[in-house]
Amino acid sequence: MADLKLAQQLSLKCVHCGFCLEVCPTYRATRSEVHSPRGRIAAVVSGALTSSGIETCVYCRKCEEACPSGVEFGEIMSAARRPSLEQIMVHRILEDPLRLYNAARLAKMGLPLQVARRVAQITPEPTLPPEYSDPDPELILFAGCIAPVFFTSTVLRALGFLRQRYRVRLINACCGLAHYAEGERERALTVAQRLGDAAQGKPIVSLPSNCSSHMKAFRQLGVEVEVYDFPEFVELMRLPLPKKQLGLTVHEPCHARLAGLNRYVHSALERMGVQVVEMADPTLECGAGGGYIFEQPELSDEIMEAKKKEVAATGCDTVVSTNFACSLALMRMGFTPIHLADLL
Numbered sequence: 001m002a003d004l005k006l007a008q009q010l011s012l013k014c015v016h017c018g019f020c021l022e023v024c025p026t027y028r029a030t031r032s033e034v035h036s037p038r039g040r041i042a043a044v045v046s047g048a049l050t051s052s053g054i055e056t057c058v059y060c061r062k063c064e065e066a067c068p069s070g071v072e073f074g075e076i077m078s079a080a081r082r083p084s085l086e087q088i089m090v091h092r093i094l095e096d097p098l099r100l101y102n103a104a105r106l107a108k109m110g111l112p113l114q115v116a117r118r119v120a121q122i123t124p125e126p127t128l129p130p131e132y133s134d135p136d137p138e139l140i141l142f143a144g145c146i147a148p149v150f151f152t153s154t155v156l157r158a159l160g161f162l163r164q165r166y167r168v169r170l171i172n173a174c175c176g177l178a179h180y181a182e183g184e185r186e187r188a189l190t191v192a193q194r195l196g197d198a199a200q201g202k203p204i205v206s207l208p209s210n211c212s213s214h215m216k217a218f219r220q221l222g223v224e225v226e227v228y229d230f231p232e233f234v235e236l237m238r239l240p241l242p243k244k245q246l247g248l249t250v251h252e253p254c255h256a257r258l259a260g261l262n263r264y265v266h267s268a269l270e271r272m273g274v275q276v277v278e279m280a281d282p283t284l285e286c287g288a289g290g291g292y293i294f295e296q297p298e299l300s301d302e303i304m305e306a307k308k309k310e311v312a313a314t315g316c317d318t319v320v321s322t323n324f325a326c327s328l329a330l331m332r333m334g335f336t337p338i339h340l341a342d343l344l
């Protein structure tokens, strides 16, 4: 449910300085004020919620990092947006990986919907989500929504690695980030509560890093869960890692960066002896943005073009990406994305 008053109140902090413009991927792609953080805030303040700029925000929150006034841009977008029927449909599909599997199969068969055509174009062949639970599990492996269907081997690798030391239950589910980003705030809370209930007080080790970041903020929604991003857990527990003679580059997903999670990926790779060729800006937005990659194909592809040049400049084909929507974007750019778990 949109909360325009809250969005307008939070917008009052904006002093229109424009420091956020050049970090914004949609502004860089369009050079249009409408598609900039400042332009979006102006639309919210004037109540023009049908402005196309409100729809085209990737919700990467890079503008928050650049803003000297502490504008909570993510909250403004989440409170101001009214999800379309198509977005609500995508959210419901993401809530159940089995539903996502069936929807992806229909899309691959040629379902005549724009969003389905895009899914067919950019996703690998879907596989049935794996199920697993040890008796009396002591921790949860949270695989998210995309990974169990499109990156099943990564999920199984992570599961196998954790099972060497722990009794594990695998949960394939949605964290509600897409809902929250696109204005379905009440449903995002329902999804968070459902996940909190399913975890039954057990620590959650989460594979998709942007979901980890969102779940770490569940407390603000009134839901208590103990969450670790997968590389964070590996590093905090100092789990033994294999040595690897490899050269690759690392993509830093936007929400994981906001939560300070990308440093654990780097430290794990360092312990493994992997040679990382740094991008000039590893945080450059990839154009995925959860449902964005399916819902805004033209702008998403334009944002990918800039990222493609950034990755290509490293000379690496393999890119570590701990977020699976980003991995879909990197695949579309022609690279080979891998999760840290794929190296274990």
Ligand code: SF4
Residues within 6 Å of the ligand: 013, 014, 015, 016, 017, 018, 019, 020, 021, 037, 038, 041, 063, 066, 067, 068, 069, 070, 071
């Ligand atoms: S959001 Fe922040 S950085 Fe952007 S124009 Fe407003 S005050 Fe300046």
Ligand code: SF4
Residues within 6 Å of the ligand: 023, 024, 025, 026, 027, 036, 037, 040, 056, 057, 058, 059, 060, 061, 062, 063, 064, 073
């Ligand atoms: S969240 Fe990202 S896309 Fe949206 S205005 Fe901020 S920087 Fe631009």
